[in-house]
Amino acid sequence: MLEQIKYYEDYEIGEGRKTVGRTITETDFVVHAGHSGDFFPHHLDEEFCKTLPFGKRIAHGTMVFTIGVGLTATIINPVAFSYGYDRMRFVKPVFIGDTITSKVEIIAKEVMEKRPGYGRVTERLSVTKQTGETALVADHIYMVEMKP
16 A cells, blocks of 8 residues: 545646456355345345346446445545445446446545544546446545644
8 A cells, every 4th residue: 555645725626537347256146245234135145146137146246336435545645534325326236247346536625624634535436347437426524634
């Protein structure tokens, strides 16, 4: 991991980056089900899923989110803190064997009036499958220190 100090003033609308890929495996499904307690048949029962429109098991949306965000976690900024996520959408299903990549882009900035010395930076996360289809989108909001 790389550490990079980047203050509120240093962020530019439109800047972004793309990650490497990560192939989703059966082990991911099982481990995530165990961690989350979500053992719904849509994720774990192959025979049940054959009766559904997609015909096979669908990745947990929360797993796609977790892995998608994890792919972006390559830079540590000691003056920025996650403030939360907004507008998460599961756009297309992800299946075992799909490879996902993540892209982030700065879409908004605003001074935090109630927190002097901080600004809010919003980064759009898009998780894409190897087919080019968007699987997930969400807005990641950061609370970022202003320059001293």
